[in-house]
């Protein structure tokens with residue numbers, strides 16, 4: 623195959639938002655020695671739609687550990703034997719403080735809780751804390767009903783994160799305590815309530831490229847606004863092993879998702895530093911236009927200052943929300 627020409631064709635098709643399953647299969651089989659041609663296509667699509675703007679965000683784990691669900695990768699599941707800190711809802715004051723700090727930086731702020739769903743009282747407290755704060759507010763609080771989504775909206779939340787984690791075919795190997803359809807239902811309900819939706823998953827859990835293609839098509843069909851891409855950071859005591867993928871394979875996933883969903887926010891989240899190492903700034907040249915900064919749920923990140931420096935050195939501009 624002439625990969626130079628194929629990269630041009632895929633670039634054109636992506637601009638027209640018409641990448642098909644055959645194209646995704648071509649991307650999946652793209653040889654490592656030619657991978658820069660694929661990155662160039664994804665990078666040009668990113669530049670076409672996003673210019674040099676990138677979207678950062680920060681998050682706070684407001685309730686940690688003790689989760690009844692059995693997600694194999696998750697250090698917060700009671701089915702896994704990890705040393706994660708189990709903590710009830712943090713003080714509302716901390717939520718307010720962190721939300722205001724994010725506002726001062728111009729970053730959206732996301733409250734995240736462990737657990738299948740939240741106690742009504744906890745949700746009320748979170749909403750009360752957020753409603754008095756400035757800035758763009760996001761939430762990731764598990765399975766909610768329509769009334770609960772409306773409470774979030776009234777508190778000023780504009781975007782809801784709920785990941786599918788992986789393909790429908792691979793999901794039963796990762797989670798058995800709830801179904802893929804439970805997750806899809808929640809995503810659709812959040813959209814119906816008028817929230818933007820952030821929905822993606824984790825890579826490096828033993829899924830195949832076939833699964834990645836299936837997953838990519840699923841997310842495109844759901845028409846989510848932001849696709850968070852996490853690379854597995856295997857925590858001791860969870861039921862997954864450290865990923866076998868090298869950084870270039872992870873970056874190929876970023877390119878696949880950018881090319882398939884050219885106008886969406888493709889956001890690289892957890893596992894960036896640990897899995898990509900020196901290549902982490904390549905996420906943008908592989909097609910990403912978003913990132914989580916300043917640490918993840920139960921693991922540390924490079925830190926906001928280090929990320930700011932990277933963005934500046936790359937000649938990119940943070941799209942700030944002030």
Ligand code: SF4
Nearest residue numbers: 689693696699736737
């Ligand atoms: S990913 Fe969420 S639902 Fe699954 S075990 Fe972790 S906290 Fe619970």
